[in-house]
Amino acid sequence: MKNALRILLLLLAVAAFGWLVRGADPEAVAQSLAALGFWAPLVPLPYLAVYLVDTVGWWKAFGRGGPEGISYGVLFRIRWMGESINNFAPSAYVGGEAVKVYLLAKRGLSASSATASVVIAKTLQMLGYLIFLAIGALGTLHLLGDSVPVLGTLLSSIALTTVLVAVLFWVQRRGPFGLLLRTFERFGWHSRRLEAQRENLLDVDQRIVAFYRDDRGAFRASLGAFTAGWLLDTLEIFLVAGWMDVPLSWNQALVIEAFTRVAKAAGVVVPGAIGVQEAGIVLMCRFAGAPDAFGISYAVLRRGREALYAAVGWLLLIAEESHLSQLRERLAQSSSGDP
Numbered sequence: 001m002k003n004a005l006r007i008l009l010l011l012l013a014v015a016a017f018g019w020l021v022r023g024a025d026p027e028a029v030a031q032s033l034a035a036l037g038f039w040a041p042l043v044p045l046p047y048l049a050v051y052l053v054d055t056v057g058w059w060k061a062f063g064r065g066g067p068e069g070i071s072y073g074v075l076f077r078i079r080w081m082g083e084s085i086n087n088f089a090p091s092a093y094v095g096g097e098a099v100k101v102y103l104l105a106k107r108g109l110s111a112s113s114a115t116a117s118v119v120i121a122k123t124l125q126m127l128g129y130l131i132f133l134a135i136g137a138l139g140t141l142h143l144l145g146d147s148v149p150v151l152g153t154l155l156s157s158i159a160l161t162t163v164l165v166a167v168l169f170w171v172q173r174r175g176p177f178g179l180l181l182r183t184f185e186r187f188g189w190h191s192r193r194l195e196a197q198r199e200n201l202l203d204v205d206q207r208i209v210a211f212y213r214d215d216r217g218a219f220r221a222s223l224g225a226f227t228a229g230w231l232l233d234t235l236e237i238f239l240v241a242g243w244m245d246v247p248l249s250w251n252q253a254l255v256i257e258a259f260t261r262v263a264k265a266a267g268v269v270v271p272g273a274i275g276v277q278e279a280g281i282v283l284m285c286r287f288a289g290a291p292d293a294f295g296i297s298y299a300v301l302r303r304g305r306e307a308l309y310a311a312v313g314w315l316l317l318i319a320e321e322s323h324l325s326q327l328r329e330r331l332a333q334s335s336s337g338d339p
Helices: 002-022 026-034 037-042 046-060 072-088 095-106 111-144 148-173 176-186 192-196 198-214 216-243 250-266 276-288 292-320 324-336
Strands: none
Touching: 026 292, 037 216, 046 072, 046 111, 046 216, 046 292, 072 095, 072 292, 095 111, 111 148, 111 198, 111 216, 111 250, 148 176, 148 198, 148 250, 176 198, 198 216, 216 250, 216 292, 250 276, 276 292
């Protein structure tokens, strides 16, 4: 039933994008893509800056000194592998985090340290996203005035993200796993898996609480890196527009990117947000004054870049774990503390 619903939503999203494309001039779209010329091979490169900066954000989430015994290059590859799973596997952005923890533990880092870093990094990335959306809302006001459809969507997303981030910080300052265990005990629920991992889970709590209490410098550095990563997302569409000879200011690119991110987040239940993201790009390009031909072209190029990055990530994962079919079993063993 769940898979059927996901397929239905996917078909509806693709149909919505198709409806937007229907009115476009195919020749204009082809000309827009052809305008890239020798710049075409460079389209995937701007996003690499986001991966590099986001890895710095994760590095700082380990606290002072970073992850013991793990180089930046190793952390960069592990993050790439995890994000490839997050972006294309139907895990609601959870499966890739478990893989990151497993791969760090495989290299000798304690599972509690790895888990704490992933929880902190994901929270600070969301806080950076909130800052990015706020900047995008200001850019929208400057570009479109009080355009209700766009500004209202961004403000709604800001409000929802603010509540979610506030709840995450409240829970983490009190120890998320300890809070979960106490809740289970209060209602008389029992989980053998949680009880078997009680000591490790409470150790994760201590690391998370200590980070927010003692590592203020690392907190600011991690948040700054993740915020910069969100802002660097804008670089891709800004450069692609320039390569296509489409006049697009940095503010226009920022507003388009902010709305695209909201659309992708809203389409999390659709595999890869396919169709949802593309429709969001075309609609936002219209609002920002960019031609439909560019919006459609960029939507296609962006999806191609995402597929390329995902393919590289999966190849790295295959090189790391030759038998992917057994990865789920290894993840289960890792989380239960089995050898």
